Amino acid sequence: MSAGRRLPLAGTIAASRLALAAAWGSSSSSSSSSIYYPHQASEWMYDSKTIAMKVEGCVWTTTDDNEDVGCMQDGSNDGTTYWYQMAMCRRAQVAYSVYAADSSSATCTTGTFKGTYVTQDGLAEFAYLMGTYDSYSPISEEKVGDLPMCEAGSNGYYLSVGCANDGSFTIDEFSDQYCLKRVGTYSYLNDINNIFKNYFHSCYKIYSSQTDASVAYSTAGALISGSKSCTALDNPLCQNTERINSQAKSTSSLASTGHSFMNFNVANRAKYLLGSLCLVGSVIMFLGILFTNRRKRRAMMHRKMRASRARRSSSKRSTSRGVESSRRSKSRTPGDSSRSRSKSRARSSGRSSTDKARSSSKKRISDDEGGVYA
Secondary structure, eight states: OOHHHHTTHHHHHHHHHHHHHHHTTOOTTSGGGOOOOTTOOHHHHHHOSEEEEEEEEEEEEEOSOTGGGTOOOSBOTTSOBOHHHHHTOEEEEEEEEEEEESSSSOOOSSTTEEEEEEESSHHHHHHHHHHHHOTTOSOOHHHHTTSOSSEEOTTSSEEEEEEOTTSOEEEEEESSTTSOSEEEEEEEOHHHHHHIIIIISSOEEEEETTTOSOGGGSHHHHHHHTEEEEOTTTOTTSOOOHHHHHHHHHHHHHHHHHHHHHHHHHHHHHHHHHHHHHHHHHHHHHHHHHHHHHHHHHHHHHHHHHHHHHHHHHHHHHHHHHHHHHHHHHHOOHHHHHHHHHHHHHHHHHHHHHHHHHHHHHHHHHHHHHHHHO
16 A cells, blocks of 8 residues: 555545545434445444454455556556456455444454455555554554565565465465466465464454444444445355345345246147147147058958949859840750650650660570580
């Protein structure tokens, strides 16, 4: 953080308080609770008697002061703003949860939880604010002032403060001059991590109405005014408030309703599709059976026709034969019949005479044979 920005920090907070109160037309009696922060923390901040925090860990997220932390400049010489490059600039930030209570003792419980916040200017800004507004702070600018902020290293890579997977602070290596492409871990900041583990991972008081004149000039006011809110959707180290959880539940219920509605539509579509397929299949089967029976009927009709034709032809033949025989019998005359009878009689008499002659000749032969032997 630049020196010109650090010096008038308290004056800037007070001036913003007066300017915003005048802009919103607030009266003097309510001006103490009219400070507007992007995370909307003014109401509970000025109504609380004690405010405490608990550091969650290191979060790799966007930064506010791009030029001072080694990012690309905010604008070019022709006035063009590289907003897309500014949005991509990220640095190691401190994520901490804030707890506020109406009592004089600081407690970090679910009932006093107000939200999780993330610094905007890195670990150095957090250490500077803690050392400036808290005389008993275990961390200050002197302990982190020598840490590299996207500076060229001896091995060809750029070094800058980074975050490990467990939320601890490290020195990481980057391949580009703006420290956007991480290569790996260079070293671990064990001394800094031990300070956070021993002091800030438990409930640490940053404001008390008994010792601080105003919350605007306390450690809580300085930290929260320079931070932005953070949720579990942004980073797993961040925690959701009750308002966000309720909205998430309503959104999830709407999403589940929409999902079930979509599933219902899909089920109906599947039913309609199956019904259509069954209908088409039944039509195809009906047509197949119809054509098959038609063929069978045709074959049976042909057989019947052939049988009937055969019967008709046989009956015609029998009738024609009977007619012919009757015609023949009718065409014969009485003379013909008598002639045929006389012929038959002559034949029979001729046969009898020949038989008699044969028998008489046999008798003669037998008599002659008997006379010879005598």
